[in-house]
Amino acid sequence: MNKAMNLLIIGGGATGLASAYIAAKRGEKVTLLEASSKLGGLLSTFDIGGTKLECFYHHFFTHDAEINWLLKELNLSQDVRFVETKMGMYRYGNIHPFTTTKDLLQFPKLSLLDKIRFGLTSLFLSKQRKWQKYENISALEWFYKWAGRRVTNTIWYPMLEIKFGEYAAKIPLAWMIGRMTQRLKSRSKGKEKLGYLKGSLQRLVDALEVKLREKKVIIFKNTPVTELLFENDRVIGVKTPQGEFRADKILVTIPTIYLAKLIPSKFSNYRKQLEKLNILGLSASLLLQKTFK
Numbered sequence: 001m002n003k004a005m006n007l008l009i010i011g012g013g014a015t016g017l018a019s020a021y022i023a024a025k026r027g028e029k030v031t032l033l034e035a036s037s038k039l040g041g042l043l044s045t046f047d048i049g050g051t052k053l054e055c056f057y058h059h060f061f062t063h064d065a066e067i068n069w070l071l072k073e074l075n076l077s078q079d080v081r082f083v084e085t086k087m088g089m090y091r092y093g094n095i096h097p098f099t100t101t102k103d104l105l106q107f108p109k110l111s112l113l114d115k116i117r118f119g120l121t122s123l124f125l126s127k128q129r130k131w132q133k134y135e136n137i138s139a140l141e142w143f144y145k146w147a148g149r150r151v152t153n154t155i156w157y158p159m160l161e162i163k164f165g166e167y168a169a170k171i172p173l174a175w176m177i178g179r180m181t182q183r184l185k186s187r188s189k190g191k192e193k194l195g196y197l198k199g200s201l202q203r204l205v206d207a208l209e210v211k212l213r214e215k216k217v218i219i220f221k222n223t224p225v226t227e228l229l230f231e232n233d234r235v236i237g238v239k240t241p242q243g244e245f246r247a248d249k250i251l252v253t254i255p256t257i258y259l260a261k262l263i264p265s266k267f268s269n270y271r272k273q274l275e276k277l278n279i280l281g282l283s284a285s286l287l288l289q290k291t292f293k
Contacts, residue, residue, distance in 0.1 A: 006030065008247035010225050010238065013041020016253040017208045018070060024215035031245060032217060033238070035224035040205040052200040059194040061186035071197070074207040082193040091154065114151050121147040125173070126180040134173040142173045228262045238262070 007023050009016045012034030020030045038044065045052040060067050062082060071077045089098040089107070097103040104115055121143070128134070134142075140160060143152040160168040186192050197203055212219060220242070229237040229244060237246030252259050260274035 006247065007249045007251060008238065008245055009033070009251045009253065011041065011253035012036075012039040012219070012221070013253060014043055016041075016251070017205065017212070019251055019253065020212055020217050021070075021073075021208055021215075024212060024217050030212075030215075030217045031247070032212070032219050033223045033225060033240065033245065034219070034221050037222055039209055039219070039221070040202065043201045043205050045200050045202040052202045054200050054202075058201055059196055061182055062188075062193055062195065063182075063185045064195070068195075071204065074204065074211060076197060076203060076207060079198040079203070080195055081198060082195050085192045085194050089155070110150060110154060114148055117147050118151045118155065121151075122180065125177050126184040128177045128181070131174040131177045134177060137173045138169060139171045139173045139176045140169050225262055227264060230264065230266070 006029040007020075009020050009023075009030060009032040012032055016032060016034070017039060020032050024030050042056050043058065044055050046055060047053075068077070068080075071080060085099070087098045088095040090096075092108060096107055098107065101119075104119065105112075107115065110118070124146075140152065140157060143156045147156065157168065160171055164171055183192060186194065209219070220240075223240050223242055225238045225240055227239040228235050228250075229239060229246065235250055237244055238250070256274050256277050260271050263271040263274070
C-alpha cells in the first residue's frame with residue numbers, strides 16, 4: 001500500500017465521488033477511501049415498497065450548472081424531472097398554502113401591512129448581489145427590524161429554528177440572501193421548479209461508481225482513516241486498519257469534526273482550532289498538499 005499515488009480522496013460521499021470523477025477524467029491516478037460499506041454519504045437510500053427512498057431530502061435547481069453537467073456526463077439527464085413546487089406552512093393547527101401571492105394574502109393572523117412587509121423584504125433580499133456586506137448581520141435581527149415582529153415570529157423564526165436549532169439567531173443574512181437568490185433563479189413565469197432524478201439519487205451514486213471503475217479509480221470501502229501521516233510537517237498519506245496509503249495530494253471530504261480526530265498530537269493546536277468550529281450538518285473539503293503549518 002506504500003506506492004505513491006497522484007491523488008488520495010478520503011470520503012465517498014457526493015463531494016468525494018464527483019472530485020474523483022473530475023480528477024480521473026483529466027488523467028490523474030485516483031484512490032478513494034470510504035469508511036462505510038457503501039458509497040454516497042448523505043445521498044444514501046433505503047429500500048421500501050420495491051423502490052429506493054432517500055434518507056435525506058434532496059433537490060436541485062434549474063440553474064445548478066454543475067449537477068446538470070454531471071447528470072449529462074453520466075447519461076442520466078433524460079430521467080431528470082423539474083417539478084413545479086407547492087409549499088405549505090403549518091400554523092395554528094392547519095397547513096396553509098404558501099406558494100402564490102394569493103396564498104400570502106389569505107394567510108391568517110397577519111395584517112395586510114405585515115404581508116406587504118413580508119413581500120417587500122423577501123423581494124429585496126432576493127435581488128441583492130453584494131451579499132458579502134451582510135455576512136456579519138444576523139438574519140433574525142434584520143427580519144425583526146424590517147419585516148416586523150409578527151412576520152418574523154410567525155414565519156422566519158420557526159423556519160430558521162427548525163433548520164439550525166440553537167444557532168438560529170447566529171445565521172447571517174448573507175446565507176438567507178443566497179437561499180432566496182437560488183430559489184428566484186429557479187423560477188419561470190412566476191413558478192418555481194425543482195429537479196429530481198427518477199429512481200432517486202442512488203442512481204447518480206451507482207453511475208458514478210461504474211464510471212470511476214472504468215477510469216481505473218481504485219475504491220476501498222470499509223476502510224476508515226485513523227490518522228494522517230506526516231513527513232517534515234507535510235501530509236504524505238493516511239493510516240487505516242488495512243494499512244497505509246500515500247499520495248502526492250490528499251483531498252479530505254469528510255466533516256471537519258472527523259478530520260480533527262485524524263490529526264496527530266504533534267499538531268494539537270491546529271486540531272483544537274478545528275474542534276472549535278461549529279459545523280452543523282455541513283461537510284468541509286480540504287486539500288492537503290503542501291505543508292500543514
